[in-house]
Amino acid sequence: MDVKKFKETALGGVLSNPVFILVLGMCPTIAKSTNITDAFALGLATAFVLVFSNIFVSALRKVIPDKVRLPAYIIIIATFVTIVQMFIEAFLPALNGSIGEFIPLIVVNCIILARAESFASKNGIGYSALDGASMGIGFVLSICLLGAIRQTLAAAGMKVFATTPGGFIVLGLLMALFNSLLRMHKEGLRKKLVKEGE
Amino acid sequence: MDYFTVVIAIVIAGVFTNNIVLSQSIGICPFLGVSKKTNSAIGMGLAVTFVITVSSVVCYILYHYVLVPLNLVYLQTITFILIIAALVQLLDILIKRFSPALYAALGVYLALITTNCAVLGTANAVITSGYDLLQTFVGSFSIGVGFTLALILMAGIREKVDLAPVPKPFRGLPIALIIAGLMALAFGGFAGLSFFK
Numbered sequence: 567m568d569v570k571k572f573k574e575t576a577l578g579g580v581l582s583n584p585v586f587i588l589v590l591g592m593c594p595t596i597a598k599s600t601n602i603t604d605a606f607a608l609g610l611a612t613a614f615v616l617v618f619s620n621i622f623v624s625a626l627r628k629v630i631p632d633k634v635r636l637p638a639y640i641i642i643i644a645t646f647v648t649i650v651q652m653f654i655e656a657f658l659p660a661l662n663g664s665i666g667e668f669i670p671l672i673v674v675n676c677i678i679l680a681r682a683e684s685f686a687s688k689n690g691i692g693y694s695a696l697d698g699a700s701m702g703i704g705f706v707l708s709i710c711l712l713g714a715i716r717q718t719l720a721a722a723g724m725k726v727f728a729t730t731p732g733g734f735i736v737l738g739l740l741m742a743l744f745n746s747l748l749r750m751h752k753e754g755l756r757k758k759l760v761k762e763g764e
Numbered sequence: 765m766d767y768f769t770v771v772i773a774i775v776i777a778g779v780f781t782n783n784i785v786l787s788q789s790i791g792i793c794p795f796l797g798v799s800k801k802t803n804s805a806i807g808m809g810l811a812v813t814f815v816i817t818v819s820s821v822v823c824y825i826l827y828h829y830v831l832v833p834l835n836l837v838y839l840q841t842i843t844f845i846l847i848i849a850a851l852v853q854l855l856d857i858l859i860k861r862f863s864p865a866l867y868a869a870l871g872v873y874l875a876l877i878t879t880n881c882a883v884l885g886t887a888n889a890v891i892t893s894g895y896d897l898l899q900t901f902v903g904s905f906s907i908g909v910g911f912t913l914a915l916i917l918m919a920g921i922r923e924k925v926d927l928a929p930v931p932k933p934f935r936g937l938p939i940a941l942i943i944a945g946l947m948a949l950a951f952g953g954f955a956g957l958s959f960f961k
Binding site for chain 1 (some may be wrong): 786787788789790791792793796838839840841842844845846849878879881883884885888889891899931932933934937938939940941942944945946948949952
């Protein structure tokens with residue numbers, strides 16, 4: 567097993583975080599991060615679909631003709647979304663009331679199609695499952711972070727953060743924070759390299 | 765409440781009070797991605813409006829006359845996404861054949877409409893709201909108009925922001941998200957218009 571590739575794939579969810587760095591899947595991120603419970607549940611559902619669609623796309627990558635690959639991926643994704651939808655309807659009726667309308671929209675969540683197209687269609691089943699898990703965890707963590715911040719602010723009396731405008735603003739501020747952290751990190755790396763060069 | 769009033773309420777909700785981007789936060793990817801220039805925003809808005817309207821009507825008919833009688837409601841998600849994908853492909857072929865100029869203007873955005881969650885979201889929403897056929901048509905059309913309105917306003921603001929001295933970490937998407945937040949706050953003022961419900 568290639569250690570470097572394994573490490574790269576496993577850390578993909580953090581280093582190329584789907585929400586803050588790749589900026590994919592914005593709709594559920596903003597719509598369902600008003601409280602941490604909904605955020606966690608939707609994040610988990612998305613991660614489940616991501617892992618299994620990655621595995622199946624990777625397993626079928628040599629069978630699916632190149633020309634019809636996108637419709638084929640969409641059918642694979644839609645199948646797993648339907649499984650999640652039926653499971654939540656049957657066993658978690660309370661959750662179905664709060665995030666039910668957003669479960670079918672996982673089909674058009676760009677994170678999943680993007681990983682299928684850019685990773686799973688080119689790599690083996692093991693790596694694809696790992697990539698799905700890593701990206702899924704990255705998504706769960708980001709949406710939970712957003713949910714925790716918004717719920718805290720709303721509980722502190724700033725009701726606007728529980729609504730859509732608050733979601734946009736918190737995400738914008740967090741993204742700016744990530745940008746500056748990333749820049750500082752890169753600056754640090756560069757300075758270190760320069761020092762070593764001397 | 766008579767039928768006509770209900771239809772007007774649906775239009776006002778679709779365009780202003782329940783604006784799909786600014787109040788329901790659906791369809792944010794194209795809203796952030798294609799709002800850099802006013803011209804492409806208009807083209808994208810029109811194409812999305814067309815696809816939303818046609819796909820909602822087709823999905824409505826298929827749901828009520830095929831899926832429900834055959835007891836296949838659990839296939840809703842798969843069927844709807846396939847209809848939308850086929851429709852976008854058809855639109856692509858038709859526009860290429862009859863209006864190459866428009867095709868060049870829309871470019872890659874046309875294919876991207878398939879994964880615009882505003883389209884699937886609207887097709888699902890008209891089913892859960894229990895609209896009839898006319899209400900579905902009017903409702904989905906006004907949701908498309910609401911999307912176009914938000915997109916054009918956003919593009920207008922972003923063209924100005926490009927010229928402003930924005931702090932470095934905020935350049936690009938972060939400032940766009942904050943603008944969207946402020947716009948959504950302003951749109952919140954339309955809530956008073958929802959007196960029909």
